Amino acid sequence: MPKVLVPVCGKSIIQHLLDSVVDSKIDPKPMIIVSPENQGLIRQSLKDYNVEYTVQEQQLGTGHAASCAVNNIKDECSKVLIFNGDHPFIKADTIKKLAANDSEITMLVAKSDNFSDWQKIFYHWGRIIRHGDQIRQIKEFKDSDEETKKINEVNPAMYAFDFDWLKDNIGKISTDNVQKEFYLTDLIGLAFEQKKNIDSILVAPEEAIGINSLEELEIAEKILKKTE
Template identity: 30%
Template structure:
């Protein structure tokens, strides 16, 4: 693309009343982050010289989310033209092209923005370039009226104002524009709000530019990238499209998704080659998966790093701070939080490992938990290399289990265990020969007597067992 100074104005002041939410519309997440952040990431990859976000007077949450990008406040919300007017205060002295985009249209492609800017800079250097698209159902979209002889944009006609012939036009207005920054201030100064809503419409720039003798042009984008999020239904539709794109990227990068439509990815999920992911796996923010990893079905992974050739699941949960080294194993119904499972170590069944280290080659038996919280503070558990933790053990932190140590099943360990030692805490076993048979006989007799008393009308008595 020809290098030229470019600024972007992101319109994000809409209340989003149809979302029926206290959360500002552009803050609703897509693939684990606010939708406006997706758009801003795209603008950064276009290498914008300036970006300014227009917010409402009660939307500090948006300003905080986009910082350090500057924001301006549209105090009265008098339409898209008024919003762009508000943004111009942050672009004083700027010389270049101005791109106007919407914070609730998060899927716009970088290539589409490039196309708009290239068209703006190509002869005859139109003052305004509008992004159009051809939806399956043009419906209430404004139509782009094109001069059949030279292909230039003649007008944008709102559907309610269109003639029958104009309503047959399939090319519709997306609302996105690229405008020559040298003429934008004078065009904005002439916008009028003499309409039923009393608002300033950005679409009027086309007519004003043509009145001043400037040409206007258009480029076409894909319908899917131009979906604006106005309702929860729109939000779900955009989420689906974003997920499809992320899944495709993962598979094209060398991962196998056994049932792609059920795997949920985050915008920053990193997946290596020869990774196999089973059905119904969810990735939250901050997940990294190395080459050759196998993740079985129904796992939840967030803020975790999984090294090469590790195995996870099924039904495992890796929480933030979980680190699985190469060739480690975390199995079914195991939760790992802020803990490292070192190379070759195994935590295969029904265990909670939090604020801990499981040393290389160690084995943690089923039902083991690290008791890391005393109601006030967290403490760490350190399990040495090659240690063996018997099933149903409770390791009360802070505690260290030495390398090669063995903890007997059912033990509660509250003090350090030296290397290669055995630690067992278990009550003495009492065996009563023949006791089981006598117990059963006694219970049968009690049950029979209780039945006789109930039949005779005498209340049955409990036996105190």
């Protein structure tokens, strides 16, 4: 079963996310990036949702997935919102805030004081590197030194991009990193070098949760039950 179809309190991870997108009433309809081997199950599971699909034939990283989407956007649009399908708790109001910002890039950020208790799940997330108040870079955990890993501001990987800027720059990122993948996060450093506006919206750790393991699934279910 694809990870995004794993149930959390009776509803799949991606359905939680899509319901928030629907509730936010943003246009146009969502586009879901799927792998060839998983697309059938995902399409069947989400048949009641008004969504489009793009197939990522090779899994070459988040930047490559975004590039696949950009190449398949046919409607006129000024902004593109990008979410990871394994983050079920993003709120409709947060999505509205992302969509309403006029900067070239707006991104969500979260903070964990000491990565203790259940917030230890954030320890392996990318770190937000700032120059004063301005976001300068996102450093993925596997590419970080010990000093960078002490930073407590992390990247939930949810963004709003100016579409024209994204189209012009998505092809400029490279695989010069530990994982040899195209990182979407490299666009942050590129925008900083171009002196573009990079805004951030702070969200609570509970809203930022992503699910990549059974432990994180258990944590997510406990948090959701507390909020219901």
